[in-house]
Amino acid sequence: MESFLQTLIAGVLLGGLYALIGIGMTLIMGVMKIINLAHGDLMMVGMYIAFWMFTLFGIDPYLSVFIAAPILFFLGVLMQKFLINPVLKVDSILPENQVILTVGIGMVLANLATILFTSNYRSTPVSYSTSAWYLSDYWHSAPIELSLSVTGTVSFIFAVVITLALWFFLAKTDTGKSIRATAQDIDAALLMGVNVKRMRVVTFGLGSALVGAAGCLFIPSYYLYPSLGGQFTLIAFVITILGGLGSTIGAIFGGLILGIFESMTATYVGMGWAPVGRFLIFVAALVFLPGGIASLLKKKGVRR
Amino acid sequence: MKKYLPLIVLILLAVMPLAGLAGLLSSYILHMIILVIMWSVVGMAWNLLAGYCGQVSFGHAAFFGVGAYTAGILHSHLNLSPWWGIPASIVVVGLFSLLLGLIVLRLRGPFFALATLAMGEVMRISSENLDWLTGGNLGITLQRTWVDKTNYYYIILAIAVAAFLVVKYLMRSKIGYYFVAIREDQDAAESLGINTTLYKTIALCISGALTGVAGAFYTNYMGYIEPSVVFALHDISIVAIMTVMVGGVATFFGPFVGAIIMVLLAEVVRSIPYLGAAHLTFFGILLILIIIFLPNGIVGDFQKIKRIFGAGGAGK
Numbered sequence: 001m002e003s004f005l006q007t008l009i010a011g012v013l014l015g016g017l018y019a020l021i022g023i024g025m026t027l028i029m030g031v032m033k034i035i036n037l038a039h040g041d042l043m044m045v046g047m048y049i050a051f052w053m054f055t056l057f058g059i060d061p062y063l064s065v066f067i068a069a070p071i072l073f074f075l076g077v078l079m080q081k082f083l084i085n086p087v088l089k090v091d092s093i094l095p096e097n098q099v100i101l102t103v104g105i106g107m108v109l110a111n112l113a114t115i116l117f118t119s120n121y122r123s124t125p126v127s128y129s130t131s132a133w134y135l136s137d138y139w140h141s142a143p144i145e146l147s148l149s150v151t152g153t154v155s156f157i158f159a160v161v162i163t164l165a166l167w168f169f170l171a172k173t174d175t176g177k178s179i180r181a182t183a184q185d186i187d188a189a190l191l192m193g194v195n196v197k198r199m200r201v202v203t204f205g206l207g208s209a210l211v212g213a214a215g216c217l218f219i220p221s222y223y224l225y226p227s228l229g230g231q232f233t234l235i236a237f238v239i240t241i242l243g244g245l246g247s248t249i250g251a252i253f254g255g256l257i258l259g260i261f262e263s264m265t266a267t268y269v270g271m272g273w274a275p276v277g278r279f280l281i282f283v284a285a286l287v288f289l290p291g292g293i294a295s296l297l298k299k300k301g302v303r304r
Numbered sequence: 305m306k307k308y309l310p311l312i313v314l315i316l317l318a319v320m321p322l323a324g325l326a327g328l329l330s331s332y333i334l335h336m337i338i339l340v341i342m343w344s345v346v347g348m349a350w351n352l353l354a355g356y357c358g359q360v361s362f363g364h365a366a367f368f369g370v371g372a373y374t375a376g377i378l379h380s381h382l383n384l385s386p387w388w389g390i391p392a393s394i395v396v397v398g399l400f401s402l403l404l405g406l407i408v409l410r411l412r413g414p415f416f417a418l419a420t421l422a423m424g425e426v427m428r429i430s431s432e433n434l435d436w437l438t439g440g441n442l443g444i445t446l447q448r449t450w451v452d453k454t455n456y457y458y459i460i461l462a463i464a465v466a467a468f469l470v471v472k473y474l475m476r477s478k479i480g481y482y483f484v485a486i487r488e489d490q491d492a493a494e495s496l497g498i499n500t501t502l503y504k505t506i507a508l509c510i511s512g513a514l515t516g517v518a519g520a521f522y523t524n525y526m527g528y529i530e531p532s533v534v535f536a537l538h539d540i541s542i543v544a545i546m547t548v549m550v551g552g553v554a555t556f557f558g559p560f561v562g563a564i565i566m567v568l569l570a571e572v573v574r575s576i577p578y579l580g581a582a583h584l585t586f587f588g589i590l591l592i593l594i595i596i597f598l599p600n601g602i603v604g605d606f607q608k609i610k611r612i613f614g615a616g617g618a619g620k
Contacts, residue, residue: 035414037362037421083592092599093487093553096360099414100545103362104591107538111584230537234425237418272433279426282419283407290410 002144007267008260013152015259016159017217021232022239022251023163024210030183030246031203034084034098038106040232042208045109046072046215047224048117054124054219061124062154065162065216069209076208079105080201106229113226122224126151129220155217162213163252166206170248179203183246211236231275238278242285244294253293257281310468317461321454334453336571338525340563341460342518345467346540347547347559349514352471354545355554356480357507358487359409360417363424365540366404367512371397371519372534373431376444379523381437386446389520390463397516401509409504412490421541428535443530446523456525463521467514472556474510483507484554515544538584546587550594552603561602 021043028036036042049071050064059067083105087098094100123129128150135146170176181189182199190196211232239258243250258281265277285292320337321329346364354360374396375389408419431438438444450456474480482503485493494500523529534540543566551562569590573583598605 035418037418083596086596087599090596090599092595093604094354094358094360094599096414096417097595097599099360099417100549101592101595103542103545104588104595106588107542107584107591108588111582111588115582115585230425234418234422237422241415270433272429275429276426276433279422282422286407286410286419 002146003267005144006146007263009146009148010152011260011263012256013149013156013259014263015256016156017214017255018235018239018259019252019255020159020162020214020217021211021236022243022255023166023248024207024214025236026240026243026246026248026251027179027183027203027210028207029240031179032084032098032200035102035237036204036207037099037102037233038079038109038229039207039211039236040229040234041106041109042072042075042229043211043215043218043232044113044224044226044229045075046212047219047222047228048113049212050216050219051122051124051224054126061126061216061219062158065158065213068212068216072212073205073209076205077201079208080204084204085197085200106233110226110229117226119226123222124219126220149221151220155220158217159214162210166210167248175199175202179206234275235278238282238285240292241282242289242292244292244297247292247294247297249297250292250294314465321457331453334457336567338453338457338460340560340567341457341464342521342525343543343547343563343567344559345460345464345518346515346544347551347563348464348467348471349511349518350544351548351554351559352474352483352514353507353511355548355558356475356487357483357504358490359504359507360413360545361420361511362417362537362541362545363420363422363427364511364515364544365535365537366420366424366427367397367401367515368519368522368540368544369424369427369431369531369535370400371516372523372529373438373444373519374516375520375523376446376529377437379446380439380444385449386520386524387449389523390517393516393520394513397519398509398513400516401512402505404512405505405508409501409508421537424535424537424541428531428537431531431535438531441530441532443528443533444523445528448527449524456521460521460525463517467517468556470510470514475556479503479506538587542587546591549591549601552601552605555601555603558601558603565602 021039025036025039028034028039046068049068050061053059053064053067054061084098084101087101090097132147132149133153135144170180178189178194179199179202181192181194182196182203186196189199235258239251239254241254242257243252243254258278261277261281262274265274269277289295291298321334346368349367350361350364371389371393374393375386378384378389378392379386404420404423408416408423411419432441434440475483482493482498485496485498486500486503490500519534522534547559547562547566549562550565551560552558566587569586570583573586594601598608602609
């Protein structure tokens with residue numbers, strides 16, 4: 001029971017971060033209708049920014065969120081403007097050219113990181129990286145002993161705050177509303193005077209910034225190496241499918257479910273099998289819930 | 305002239321090792337040619353599924369790896385000659401693709417692409433963890449049958465010719481037209497009475513089996529396989545895509561052209577000091593350039609290249 005609850009807590013904390021990665025991808029997918037396969041590699045870039053800020057200037061990784069997110073935003077904008085946008089217009093046999101293009105971008109990013117920073121495993125040895133809060137410290141007669149790791153909890157809180165800020169941006173601001181309009185119906189948005197082209201650029205930047213921020217939140221408790229992007233791209237994709245394409249709320253639930261499922265697999269089946277568990281969830285979602293969690297929410301009448 | 309071109313190329317390829325006897329062909333060059341032909345087999349397989357049938361797969365490493373491990377496991381567990389792996393891999397990978405198709409063919413377009421990518425990764429992780437079957441990260445080592453490369457050359461050449469004929473025959477038949485119809489518009493194809501699921505499954509199984517045979521050959525040729533090599537995302541799945549993208553999507557000769565360019569590029573970059581690790585950067589940049597400027601590949605956009613360089617442009 002105790003280990004079950006502990007695993008559950010770890011899963012929720014992990015899931016919050018996963019949700020942040022997933023939201024970035026689902027935003028891009030909703031507006032651009034393409035899958036950004038360089039997503040995980042952008043996160044790797046964010047992590048390296050946090051790593052070097054910490055190593056060179058001693059800046060705490062959590063503060064690097066405010067450095068990495070703007071840098072990643074501009075990187076995303078540049079990618080969209082000069083690489084992806086031209087391809088959207090090109091006529092070719094395969095419609096998946098943009099997806100293959102993002103693979104190319106991801107490959108270049110990962111390989112450049114290997115050359116510039118070597119493929120060594122890096123981490124930011126922050127002073128609080130192994131500390132945790134214990135339940136028994138606050139409640140002496142607690143029947144069970146549970147702990148919250150400091151890094152996991154702080155990252156989770158950051159992720160929640162960023163998600164809320166994003167929700168506010170999408171729901172309340174003009175730009176946010178335009179982005180949502182573009183995602184729903186490009187032609188109608190155009191007719192309503194939305195600058196669809198700019199919205200695409202902004203969305204790509206926003207998605208990149210989110211995943212860059214997620215990278216900074218991951219680095220206090222994770223190792224960093226150049227090829228880590230691929231697995232996070234997959235995570236983001238599974239979350240997107242699980243949550244329903246283009247649905248932000250779906251991505252949040254998807255992230256939490258995946259996080260819990262993964263930490264359960266790691267505890268009860270074996271560390272190495274967590275990625276296979278991911279695939280199982282993915283297949284289960286496709287077979288039993290093809291529209292994702294968003295379709296369930298829609299049935300209940302909740303608007304996203 | 306154009307009609308006999310494949311035959312001439314084939315005869316040239318068949319007599320080429322004789323040049324090796326005369327000392328004109330080093331074993332290194334023969335090795336590269338074998339790699340080129342092996343990659344064109346994988347490219348043709350990918351082209352069948354993606355170029356003709358429109359189902360872009362990012363996980364051909366799964367088929368390649370399962371084929372390679374079929375040969376390896378036959379040797380390490382049953383003490384059979386790993387050459388049995390080539391016929392065995394057709395069956396094993398064919399069945400594997402069939403099962404996989406039940407899951408991934410529910411998806412379309414980019415979602416299919418990512419599902420296959422995920423499955424490639426899952427196969428890699430499974431083979432790393434199933435120690436009793438695959439030997440885990442240590443991989444499988446076996447004794448190569450011949451030291452000389454000429455025999456390997458003829459075997460892979462035979463496989464390539466067979467694969468070429470399979471693809472060509474398929475694309476000449478009704479099934480080929482169904483494939484193209486599915487690529488162009490799946491809903492329209494469905495409404496015209498084409499059983500899209502069936503034909504997509506056929507494309508996936510044949511494509512998978514061809515890739516699996518190339519994988520089984522790889523085991524025999526290299527004599528050593530491990531999960532991170534045969535299930536590699538970038539070095540197998542993406543290179544399979546690139547041979548076709550660079551060479552020419554939905555063309556018969558695109559995969560050959562692409563394989564030549566990819567193998568040469570990889571070798572050239574690896575031989576430059578300090579840049580050896582950077583071959584993926586060059587692959588990536590090449591991929592980006594090709595997609596932006598020649599979206600249908602060198603063979604597919606040959607007219608465009610002619611126009612740009614002005615040479616022979618009047619001929620068209």
